[in-house]
Amino acid sequence: LAEFRRGGLRATAGPRLSRSKETKGQKSDYNAPFAQWSTERVCNWLEDFGLCQYVIFARQWVTSGHTLLTATPQDMEKELGIKHPLHRKKLILAVKSINTKQDDKSAQLDHIWVTRWLDDIGLPQYKDQFHESRVDGRMLQYLTVNDLLFLKVTSQLHHLSIKCAIHVLHVNQFNPHCLRRRPVDENNISPSEVVQWSNHRVMEWLRSVDLAEYAPNLRGSGVHGGLIILEPRFNGDALAMLLNIPPQKTLLRRHLTTNFNVLIGPEAQQEKREIMESTAYTPLTTTAKVRPKKLGFSQFGNLRKKKFDESTDYICPMDTSPGATNGTQKSYGGYKGLNQLTDRELDKLDQVGQID
Structure with a gap:
């Protein structure tokens, strides 16, 4: 009779029960190093991790966690059938992290959270590509220019919007709730708060400065607080262009620029003014495309190495200096620390072509 009690063995729940049994049986080796994980435990981990389509191959090939630890990207493609480059990247990063037992808060943000994050930063049109590629919080730190092009972000x-948004996550230690969607106090807004604004929050601000009819034009634009504050070339003119305010409406554009400058504060105004006055300045446009980064002969050798993540060209390089861990939440001083990485991006303008 015990078999027919609630929660007992039922034919319809076989797979679920067999898995829960496995989990109970693993309590004894729960703290075992990844290399000693059993085949079933590795398969369960892959399934929970969003790569369930490769479990059937893993059961045949993986003898223990050690199999994945020593696998090259080529092994993963051949033995597990992982032809998707970002799925391989996801697995390699996860194996590296779990083996070194890094306490990485970004690992707690799964690929479902990332699709919601794309909504927040104003780029919902890429949700399908990011979801299919299973891009999670940990992967955001290691996305390269070419990865974004693979995700059809041209x-x-x-690119700048995603880079600034990742930067805001870094500064807030990957707090999943760091972006602000709703106004708190319209009369007391500081630049350190604006940097955490979501796309929707920027639209709310436009309504508060009597530009409600243009606010819907920001959907899909990638404009969020991080881009407004951290990108030196993003100014009132760039915002007017994205809002589709005609150039002949000079009074309206002046009204927008005045309110924009009040919003970002004097320090960011000065930074943007200096960039505009520099000889290398090129204004932001909606038509500029990013070209793929070409590999030189010296880099082809690196493709065969497992440690792909040492080959740099990340969309948002990680700054591990102590100054980068405070800033947007406490004071405006973090703006300068963040901005160094933004300036570094200007060196990559040789990749960017203007399309008339």
Whole structure:
């Protein structure tokens, strides 16, 4: 009779029960190093991790966690059938992290959270590509220019938007709730708060400065607080262009620029003014595209190495200096620390072509 009690063995729940049994049986080796994980435990981990389509191959090939630890990207493609480059990247990063037992808060943000994050930063049009590629919080730190192109993100402005948004996550230690969607106090807004604004929050601000009719034009633009504050070339003119305010409406554009400058504060105004006055300045446009980064002969050798993540060209390089861990939440001083990485991006303009 015990078999027919609630929660007992039922034919319809076989797979679920067999898995829960496995989990109970693993309590004894729960703290075992990844290399000693059993085949079933590795398969369960892959399934929970969003790569369930490769479990059937893993059961045949993986003898223990050690199999994945020693696997090259080529092994993963051949033995597990992982032809998707970002799925391989996801697995390699996860194996590296779990083996070194890094306490990485970004690992707690799964690929479902990332699709919601794309909504927040104003780029919902890429949700399908990011979801299919299973891009999670940990992967955001290691996305390269070419990864974004693979995800069909070709706009230079959208690259900058994603880079600034990842930066805001870094500064807030990957707090999943760091972006602000709703106004708190319209009369007391500081630049350190604006940097955490979501796309929707920027639209709310436009309504508060009597530009409600243009606010819907920001959907899909990639404009969020991080881009407004951290990108030196993003100014009132760039915002007017994205809002589709005609150039002949000079009073309206002046009204927008005045309110924009009040919003970002004097320090960011000065930074943007200096960039505009520099000889290398090129204004942001909606038509500028990012070209793929070509590999030189010296880099082809690196492709065969397992440690792909040492080959740099990340969309948002990680700054591990102590100054980068405070800033947007406490004071405006973090703006300068963040901005160093933004300036570094200007060195990559040789990749960017203007399309008339």
